[in-house]
Amino acid sequence: MPELPEVETIRRGLAEAVRGRRIVGIRMTPAGERLLRGVPTEAFLARVRGRRIDDIRRRGKYLLFALDDGATFVAHLRMTGRFEVEPGDAPDGPFFRAALQLDDGRELRWRDARRFGTWAICDEPAALDARLGPEPLDEDFTIDRLAGALAGRRAPIKAVLLDQRRVAGLGNIYVDEALHLARIHPRRSAGTLTRDEVARLHAAIRIALDKGIANFGTTFRSFVNAFGGEGRNREHLLVYGRRGEPCASCGTPIARIVVGGRGTHLCPTCQPFDGEGDADAGR
DNA sequence: CGTTACCTGAAA
């Protein structure tokens, strides 16, 4: 479900709703235990009970709750995880797995149909940097930095952009959108991009992500913000989920192919496969 | 490097 813009949207909502609150307890369902990946609920509770949430940050697609003892509660929503802040007496609703109880009677509730999401306590959140590439919206994400991440890679550009160690926060939707904006075919071998193409891609990544944030995220299935509201970026997408619809630039029907095992949307006219080999719009 | 597994619901 969530890529950088969706996680950022949730982060902003959570910052508004729960910053400064203390965690007074936890509710964990049997299906929710998997969240902790083997850490006993009691051990997790011992780390968070009584702690004040001083800040909510984001790194890539991770949500980081800075606690008042210096520890960090790290959550990843994977495909279908949701965080919503609700009154403690509201119904749990579908896919409810766990909740952190707050000192004002509300709860930070976790719902996750597919149960891929994870919760952890981390004493050294900087360790995430070893596994994650640069933040694409930060100053230090330069054209050179992107060029370095792509250099020598033979994998399709789309696969490289989805690799969180190269650039953090991009997922299937925004990669397709960025490649379309940059007029680059998703199957182009990453290392073959010209300097001009890398520069276009660099700008396109930021445009696609900024737009997603400005529209409060893209809701295709399960994404909702911290208050249960849907994002409105879906109607602004240029290619993702628009198979068969005319390209806004040239009118050619948007194609859907598979790249790196992922459904991939592109305009075969605006994004010709001219980098190597022969044109291949279909497939 | 590509493929599979992890789960389960929703859509085709």
Added chain:
DNA sequence: TTTCAGGTAACG
């Protein structure tokens, strides 16, 4: 009934 799903880690 079958296919697909916005993510990632673990395979071979």
